[in-house]
Amino acid sequence: MRNRRLHAVPTSPEAPRPGRTAREPLWRHLLGRRLRRERTERGQTLTETAERAGISPQYLSEIERGIKEPSSEMIAAVAGALEVTLLDLTVAVARELNGQRATAQRQVPANVTRPSGQGFALAA
Template sequence: MGDVLAFPSRPQPDHVEPEPLWREAVGQELRDARRTAERTLSDVAGNAGVSTQYLSEVERGLKEPSSEILGAVAGALGLRLVDLTTRVSRRLSAGTISGPVCLAA
């Protein structure tokens, strides 16, 4: 049998809240942008070339969309992908996301 490398876990304070998932932050930002523009899920999904169900799942943080899908949805909302990622980064930095969040590898 080979040696197993063990990495010591870093102690975490009990009061530290886990960070939200990137997909949840992206979803909230897309939903906010859509609602601010007073557009329906169906309208934005159609313009982005995705199903209404899929866009709903993205907005709720249930799906991990590709950069192509994010670009299409952002474009349907009149945003560039860089605009979306900047907004999400600001949201995460400000701590204005509800619920836990971490980046998935």
């Protein structure tokens, strides 16, 4: 049996975890920001949206702040309360992630080169 290392889950997007860079955001943070944006654009309060979704305002607040990792059922309930499809929500979050990734790639230090393939290689 292999030994496994357990790692604490970071609570902030800046806290690095093995295999992640400090700038790589967590899905729950991006999702939470997107849900808050959708809610505020519709002029809904936290309480109104939570009631429509069948969850507590405190839980919705934790989702929006990226503290809680909601289940797919919870995401569907909040999306339904906001009258947004899961597909549209997922695409919006993926676009934000892709935009952040493109920004991070443009900020690569001068001593790092980009090969014609995917990924990065350090210049010697």
